[in-house]
Amino acid sequence: MSTENEIKVALIEDDNTIRESYVYLLSHAEGIRVVSDFSNIEDALKKIAQEQPDVLLLDIELPGISGLDALPKLKKLLPNTYILMLTVYENAQHIFRALGTGASGYLTKNTSPDKIIAAIHEVMEGGGPMSANIARLVINSFHRSDTSPLTRRETEILEHIAVGKSRKKIAEELFIDLETVKSHIKNIYQKLDVHSKEDALKTAKEQKFI
Numbered sequence: 001m002s003t004e005n006e007i008k009v010a011l012i013e014d015d016n017t018i019r020e021s022y023v024y025l026l027s028h029a030e031g032i033r034v035v036s037d038f039s040n041i042e043d044a045l046k047k048i049a050q051e052q053p054d055v056l057l058l059d060i061e062l063p064g065i066s067g068l069d070a071l072p073k074l075k076k077l078l079p080n081t082y083i084l085m086l087t088v089y090e091n092a093q094h095i096f097r098a099l100g101t102g103a104s105g106y107l108t109k110n111t112s113p114d115k116i117i118a119a120i121h122e123v124m125e126g127g128g129p130m131s132a133n134i135a136r137l138v139i140n141s142f143h144r145s146d147t148s149p150l151t152r153r154e155t156e157i158l159e160h161i162a163v164g165k166s167r168k169k170i171a172e173e174l175f176i177d178l179e180t181v182k183s184h185i186k187n188i189y190q191k192l193d194v195h196s197k198e199d200a201l202k203t204a205k206e207q208k209f210i
Helices: 016-027 041-051 067-077 092-100 113-124 132-140 152-162 167-174 178-192 197-206
Strands: 007-012 032-038 055-058 082-087 103-108
Touching: 007 016, 007 041, 007 113, 016 032, 016 113, 032 041, 041 067, 055 067, 055 113, 067 082, 067 092, 082 113, 092 103, 092 132, 092 197, 103 113, 103 132, 152 167, 152 178, 152 197, 167 178, 178 197
Parallel strands: 007 032, 007 055, 055 082, 082 103
Antiparallel strands: none
8 A cells, every 4th residue: 555655766777677676676665666667768758757756766778868868858857856877887977977967876786675775765865875886986086186175074074975975874974963064065065156966066076176
């Protein structure tokens, strides 16, 4: 029986066996309901807006329009949906393009079922889940500049944001309260002259502040 509190999930994956496995897995996970699944972007674009899923699991390599090329269209169609990439690709170009055009997280297909389920819950709480190897690649792509206007703590918080951690998670890991994290993020935005997490990360990466 479905409830109002269930997380509505949709999938776009062209491999029938993999897609059916995910549907089975998620359909039996507590608090999650699979509302639709598609094998290609074209079919999804025709129907997915009717479902308005909370979370969309999106493959990159698809027949026709790729998952990366479809991201802007999907975000326009589903502005309130969190999109998690679920793919075999682990290169920086794909990762940053996905995160820069609307993806809220990036998981590889060898991610365990439990972690996929946890990632769906995490993204709903404001996090940006990534597989451990993806998070390492993101961190290693940054080479810090000595001219950064950010304090050491602000830089630390921005690095946590870069690998998808929520404000609550950052507060817990740094042993500070949530309001302090929010205050630091406000200062980061002011110093970088930005108004969103995405712009802060883009500016910080371009200027090599993280």
